[in-house]
Amino acid sequence: MITSCDLPWVEKYRATTLDEVQDQKVALRVVRGIIANGLPMNVILSGTQGTGKTTVARIIVNEVLGDVVEANVMEVNASDRVRMDFIRNELRSFIQQSSMGGGMKVVIMEEADNIPPDAQNALRRLMESSYRTCRFILTCNYLSNIIDPIRSRCMTIRFKPVSAGGIVYIIDKILKAEGIKSAVNIVTLAKELKKVTDGDMRLVINTLQACDIDNPIESIYDMLGFARPITIDSVLLFIKKGKLDKILGKLNVMNRISHRNFLKQLEERAFQECAGDLLALSKVARVFGDYDERLTLAGNQELQLIGLISRLCVIMGGAEN
Amino acid sequence: MEVIDVPWVEKYRPRTLADIVGHDKSIDRIKNLIADGSMPHMIFEGPAGTGKTSTALAMTNDLFRGKPRRVVNESVKELNASDARGINVVRTTLKDYVKGKKNPQVPFKVLILDEADNMTAPAQQALRRQMEKYSKNCRIALMCNYSNKIIPPIQSRCAVVHFKPLLAEDIKKRVSYIIDKERVRVSDDGIEALAYIAYGDLRKSINTLQAASMFSEGDDYEIVEDDIYAITGMVDRREIQGLIQEVFTGSLGSALDAIEGMLNSGSSGKEIALQVFMEAKMDDNMSVADKITISSLASDAVYRISMGCSEVIQLRAMVAGMHGG
Numbered sequence: 001m002i003t004s005c006d007l008p009w010v011e012k013y014r015a016t017t018l019d020e021v022q023d024q025k026v027a028l029r030v031v032r033g034i035i036a037n038g039l040p041m042n043v044i045l046s047g048t049q050g051t052g053k054t055t056v057a058r059i060i061v062n063e064v065l066g067d068v069v070e071a072n073v074m075e076v077n078a079s080d081r082v083r084m085d086f087i088r089n090e091l092r093s094f095i096q097q098s099s100m101g102g103g104m105k106v107v108i109m110e111e112a113d114n115i116p117p118d119a120q121n122a123l124r125r126l127m128e129s130s131y132r133t134c135r136f137i138l139t140c141n142y143l144s145n146i147i148d149p150i151r152s153r154c155m156t157i158r159f160k161p162v163s164a165g166g167i168v169y170i171i172d173k174i175l176k177a178e179g180i181k182s183a184v185n186i187v188t189l190a191k192e193l194k195k196v197t198d199g200d201m202r203l204v205i206n207t208l209q210a211c212d213i214d215n216p217i218e219s220i221y222d223m224l225g226f227a228r229p230i231t232i233d234s235v236l237l238f239i240k241k242g243k244l245d246k247i248l249g250k251l252n253v254m255n256r257i258s259h260r261n262f263l264k265q266l267e268e269r270a271f272q273e274c275a276g277d278l279l280a281l282s283k284v285a286r287v288f289g290d291y292d293e294r295l296t297l298a299g300n301q302e303l304q305l306i307g308l309i310s311r312l313c314v315i316m317g318g319a320e321n
Numbered sequence: 322m323e324v325i326d327v328p329w330v331e332k333y334r335p336r337t338l339a340d341i342v343g344h345d346k347s348i349d350r351i352k353n354l355i356a357d358g359s360m361p362h363m364i365f366e367g368p369a370g371t372g373k374t375s376t377a378l379a380m381t382n383d384l385f386r387g388k389p390r391r392v393v394n395e396s397v398k399e400l401n402a403s404d405a406r407g408i409n410v411v412r413t414t415l416k417d418y419v420k421g422k423k424n425p426q427v428p429f430k431v432l433i434l435d436e437a438d439n440m441t442a443p444a445q446q447a448l449r450r451q452m453e454k455y456s457k458n459c460r461i462a463l464m465c466n467y468s469n470k471i472i473p474p475i476q477s478r479c480a481v482v483h484f485k486p487l488l489a490e491d492i493k494k495r496v497s498y499i500i501d502k503e504r505v506r507v508s509d510d511g512i513e514a515l516a517y518i519a520y521g522d523l524r525k526s527i528n529t530l531q532a533a534s535m536f537s538e539g540d541d542y543e544i545v546e547d548d549i550y551a552i553t554g555m556v557d558r559r560e561i562q563g564l565i566q567e568v569f570t571g572s573l574g575s576a577l578d579a580i581e582g583m584l585n586s587g588s589s590g591k592e593i594a595l596q597v598f599m600e601a602k603m604d605d606n607m608s609v610a611d612k613i614t615i616s617s618l619a620s621d622a623v624y625r626i627s628m629g630c631s632e633v634i635q636l637r638a639m640v641a642g643m644h645g646g
Contacts (some may be wrong), residue, residue, distance in 0.1 A: 026551045027587075033535040039327070041532055046554050047587050121439055125401050130326065143554050144591040148369045152525035154530035156554035160587030196429070260631060267634060271577065282641040284511050285577065289625070289638020296630045 008204050009209045013174055018059055021052045023166035023199065027157050031056055034155075035063045039106065042127055042136040044151065046143040047159025050200030052144050054110060054140040056159075060137065061106050071100035075108040078138075087122045095130045105134045112138035112178075113145035120147045127153060135146045161199025164190045170201065171208055183214045192217050196224045226252060226261045239309060242317040247309055254305055259295040262305070263288060273316060283315045329531045330524050333499050338379045341372055342523075343491035347482050351376065354480055355384055358428060362452055362461050364437075364476065365401040367484025370522030374399070375466045377433045378485075380462075385427055392424050399433045409441075411447040419451050419459045422556060430459040437463035438470035445472045452478055486521020496526050505534045506543040514549040517558050520599065529553055556588045561596045564640070565604075569611070573644045580636045590632025594622040618642040 015021045018028055018121050027045075036044065039060065045053040074094050076082060082091075091107065099105045109115075115123065127136055127150070136154070140146055144154065162170075167190040175182060182189055197203040203224075212219040223229050231253055238246045254262055268289045274281040290310040297300060335341045338348055354360055362382070365373040371595070389397075398418055433439075440448070451631045452461055452475065465471055470483060483633035493516045500507050507515070508603070519526040532552050533544045550557045560583060567576040583593055590592045601612050622639040626632055 030532075030552055037535045040535065041528070046589070052589075118439070121436065125436075142589055142591065144589060144595070146520070152522050152528060155528065155552050157552060158554045160588035161585055164584070196630070264631065265636060267637075275574055278571065278644070281573055281577070282378050282645040285637045285641030286645070288634050289621075289641075292630045292634045292638075293625045293628070296625075297628055 008206070009174060009178075009281055010205045013170070013177075013205065015052065015055050016059070018056070021056060021059075022170055023157055023162045024052060024056075027056070027105055027159050030155075030157050031060060033061060037255045039104070039135050042154040043138070044112070044143065044146065044154045045137065045139045045159060046156055047281045048140075048141060048161055048198065048200065050202035050204070051159035051160055051161060052201065057110075057137045057139060059106050061108065065103060065106065070098070070103040072103065072105045073108065074105070075110070076200045077110045079111045079114040080111075081121060082109060082123075084119050084122060087126060088126075090142060091123075092126065093127065095134045098134065106137060107134065108137045108139075109123055110139045111141070113140035120150055124150045124153065150249065162194075162201045162204070163199065164194040166201075167193050167199075167204055170205065174208065176207065180213055182216060189216055192220060196226055198218055214267055224261070225257045227257050227265055229265075232269050234263045235266065235295065235309070239270075239312045240273070240317050243315050244306075244310060244313060248306070251302060251305075255302060259301050260292075263292055263295070263308075270312065270316065284312065287311045287315065328505070328528070329499060333502075333527065334375050335372075335379050336382055338376070338383050339549075340375055341379060342495045343370065343487045344376070348376070348482060349481060351380055355380060359386065360384060360429075360431075360460050360462075360480045362456065362463075362478060363464065364463045364464055364468055364471060364479040364481045365484060366481060368466060368486055368521065370519070370524035371484040371487055372523065373484055374433065374435060376464045376482075377464065381431050381433075384431070388426055392426050396424055396427045396430045396434065397601050398430070399435065401435045407441065408444045408447050408550065411444045411451070414447070415448070416451055419455045419460075419461070423458055429457065432459055432461045433464065435464045436466075438465035438467050442472060445475055449474050449478065449612045487519075487523050488514040488521070492516040492519055492521070492523055492526050493545075495523060496530060499527060499530065503534065505530070506541070507533075508543050508545045510546040511549055514546045514558070518549060518553045518555050525553075554588065554592070555584050556586070556593055556596055558596075561600050562592075565597065565600060565615075565643070568640055568643045574623060576640050576644070577637050580640060582631060584636075585632055590626045590636055593621050593636060594619045594626070597639070615643060 018031060021028060034040070037136055043060075045057060063096055065072055074091070076086075094107070095105065124147070138146070138154065139148075143151070153159060164187075168187055171182075171193070172186055175186070193204050193207065197207065207220055207223060211223060217230060220226075231250065235247055235250060238244075266285075270284050270288075271281065274284055287308065291304060291311075292303050294307075327403065338352060341348055354363075363377075365377060367373055378397070378399075381393070385393045385396060397543045400415065400418075418430070418432060421430075437445075448461075449472070463471065463475070463479065468476065493512055496515050500512070511533075515526045515530055518529060527547060527551060533548050546557070549583075560579070562578055564579050564583075567573075580593075584590065592619060598616055601607055601615040601619075618639045622635045
């Protein structure tokens with residue numbers, strides 16, 4: 001049934017024109033302006049994973065440079081390579097060489113937020129001194145990790161997490177192209193995918209390719225390390241009734257999944273329960289904040305989760321006891 | 322070979338001290354310091370984009386007014402400390418300039434050392450020696466973001482001038498001037514937004530303006546607020562104000578939902594927390610107690626997110642704290 005299975009779907013269905021990029025209306029409007037003006041400024045593409053930053057960076061250089069793109073573009077992943085030495089040597093010499101065809105050169109730096117601050121300072125200088133011949137496109141997840149002097153010298157384009165609507169479009173397109181039929185409604189599937197991926201399109205497509213399409217929703221939750229909704233429902237029910245002993249029985253399930261996912265799922269349901277009681281809602285949100293910190297920084301996951309649930313029992317079960 | 326016109330930040334760099342917006346007291350002080358045609362060694366301290374380098378260059382222009390362009394150019398050197406900050410550079414390139422012959426038409430040369438706080442401590446020690454030895458020949462102006470990273474012996478040899486973040490009024494003044502010169506059209510709320518997103522960094526405002534001028538669709542297009550926010554990676558100020566309003570008037574539920582909306586529009590958690598804090602800081606009508614609450618909660622949120630905590634959970638905890646506090 002599937003013929004060209006050599007390429008993973010993320011590559012096979014990677015957008016090659018701006019029209020194919022999903023859901024980034026505001027960003028694309030700016031990007032079109034940049035292309036029309038021939039990339040006149042340095043650019044930061046900022047946003048969470050899988051929102052199309054790299055795809056768009058490549059489209060920009062292709063459009064602006066045309067035939068000479070191979071020779072005049074340097075693409076580096078900043079996470080492991082871009083340090084002081086790299087900037088002073090390799091990068092500087094790339095910029096100083098005259099460009100093929102006489103046009104500008106472009107440096108695409110991915111994950112620029114991982115460049116150490118001292119190297120960012122050196123980079124900033126290079127960005128300024130090479131302004132006449134070279135442009136930089138930086139991509140990052142956390143804009144706040146880019147130093148202010150660089151941010152004030154670049155224009156920033158924000159990429160937003162892909163919406164459920166955008167996910168519907170892409171999975172519909174892929175499933176049709178691959179001739180696969182999903183066992184559940186595509187809109188429902190997209191909503192669930194949005195929840196577990198936070199709008200990370202790469203993860204959406206990878207998950208879609210790997211999941212059991214006859215039973216997609218449960219398989220998605222299992223694959224990405226989330227508790228199944230039914231588990232969360234029962235935990236919440238026990239919290240409301242104050243039955244800590246019953247919850248202890250579920251601990252093996254909770255230990256299998258990452259605390260981050262569990263907190264996220266439980267918080268969402270707990271908010272629904274408290275929607276009418278603002279005092280409880282406020283308390284619940286703060287308790288989650290505290291335990292998120294504990295679980296992230298240190299702490300025995302099992303013990304901290306029990307601690308969290310005990311607090312929730314007091315807040316949410318208090319009225320009924 | 323030139324690919325592009327000069328960026329506006331360079332094109333509209335002030336030429337004389339009189340052109341500089343804001344910093345009235347600091348500029349007066351500098352004018353006094355150079356009134357007799359001399360200048361001490363100086364440290365200009367302040368955040369990015371407040372005009373340190375511009376002021377230094379304008380100051381040398383004023384100082385050497387009337388001298389031929391060529392003489393001024395060879396008597397003023399701008400050196401950046403970030404890519405040349407080791408002790409070797411201080412002993413070679415820098416020393417060569419500082420002790421090298423000056424043109425007889427000028428009383429002394431000027432060295433502008435950008436980002437001096439990025440110099441290593443040993444390099445600064447070496448510099449200190451040269452400041453003394455060759456001070457007749459060359460005066461040094463050090464630019465830095467944090468003067469506490471400059472070693473005390475250098476600080477005590479310099480006149481320190483502070484640059485505060487520019488006021489919104491001053492930014493609007495300069496931005497409006499450029500808008501006029503470049504014949505772009507920007508709405509009033511667009512100019513407000515340009516001043517807001519900068520937090521006192523004029524370079525950021527000007528760069529943003531130049532960026533925004535690119536996607537004018539047709540010649541008559543007027544750049545509005547939304548265009549500015551689209552290219553800065555910040556949440557619309559109205560949304561932040563709305564969020565604070567909602568929390569304080571009791572609709573916590575919708576505030577919690579708003580957090581999700583902001584994250585879904587692509588802003589990062591730390592930025593949002595920072596904006597909430599800045600809004601509280603700037604709001605003259607907010608009580609001090611509320612400001613204290615917001616500041617401490619925002620600092621918790623930023624710290625925790627930096628440590629790897631979940632953005633949405635921490636921002637919601639922040640909002641809930643504001644509600645309960």
